[in-house]
Amino acid sequence: MVSVTDGHPEIGPAGRPASVASGSGLPAEIIALTLVVPFNDVAALERTFDEHRDSIAGLIMEPVMMNAGIIPPQPEYLARVESIVHDNGALLAFEEVKTGLTVAPGGVTKSMGVSPDIVTLAKSLGGGLPCGAIGGSAEIMEFITDGRYEQVGTFNGNLLTMASARAALTEVLTEDVYRRWDDLRSVMVEGCESAIEACDVLAHVVDVIVVEWLEEASGHELRQHIRRGEEQVVIDLARAHLRHGLAHVVRSRDLEVDPVSLPKSFATLGHR
Numbered sequence: 001m002v003s004v005t006d007g008h009p010e011i012g013p014a015g016r017p018a019s020v021a022s023g024s025g026l027p028a029e030i031i032a033l034t035l036v037v038p039f040n041d042v043a044a045l046e047r048t049f050d051e052h053r054d055s056i057a058g059l060i061m062e063p064v065m066m067n068a069g070i071i072p073p074q075p076e077y078l079a080r081v082e083s084i085v086h087d088n089g090a091l092l093a094f095e096e097v098k099t100g101l102t103v104a105p106g107g108v109t110k111s112m113g114v115s116p117d118i119v120t121l122a123k124s125l126g127g128g129l130p131c132g133a134i135g136g137s138a139e140i141m142e143f144i145t146d147g148r149y150e151q152v153g154t155f156n157g158n159l160l161t162m163a164s165a166r167a168a169l170t171e172v173l174t175e176d177v178y179r180r181w182d183d184l185r186s187v188m189v190e191g192c193e194s195a196i197e198a199c200d201v202l203a204h205v206v207d208v209i210v211v212e213w214l215e216e217a218s219g220h221e222l223r224q225h226i227r228r229g230e231e232q233v234v235i236d237l238a239r240a241h242l243r244h245g246l247a248h249v250v251r252s253r254d255l256e257v258d259p260v261s262l263p264k265s266f267a268t269l270g271h272r
């Protein structure tokens, strides 16, 4: 994966991030084939396409960033992204592995009414079994169906996984369940808000997909979230939640700079 992570001197300025390998073993040539643009920054996306005219194949992005705390798109951002990408003859892929069926039926793609050319799904799709899927417009998927792109694999269409995914999609993830999750989410948001207020910690609550920013100064950009990952904030918030019976698992290394595990809570059907 090529990404921008705090702590790298080569990360570059916020408006023009450099491509930095997220781990070892990535050839420099692969890194050089990617460009990184900041989330929620339309001007940076336009500029990137202008500077690399006719040489960008596509953009892959999480429509709501889920591994940096949670960063929702600003109003109209995704629609602007879609038109900029398409105006430049490129394709748009939404990475909905985490958001997919978790936030709403149809994921962010449906809830926000923006149609990518490709969507990736996984996690909750499999109803507990390991499962991933890609979808796309008929035009794109034809590359697979007519054999121009060979999409084969040991676990493709695995019967057990498919049965579990079908049960998850048709019997578990019903409209009633999504309604119940909405109710649970309200309970969690209100509970977190009152815990934050009672304990007077520097924190705010973001919930997807009813995107609510509860603090005027909330960030819309990855690096602002990284800054909020400061050790004391995470510890204070985890303690505040604990007093209200909500335990967070925060690995010690995450206390330093990694925003991935900033306290995030998921309601399950087991919650009452």
Ligand SMILES: Cc1ncc(COP(=O)(O)O)c(C=O)c1O
Residues within 6 Å of the ligand: 062, 066, 067, 095, 097, 098, 122, 123, 131, 132
């Ligand atoms: C946003 C996101 N995308 C993709 C993945 C990995 O998905 P997979 O294991 O299906 O490749 C993860 C984490 O597991 C993730 O958090």
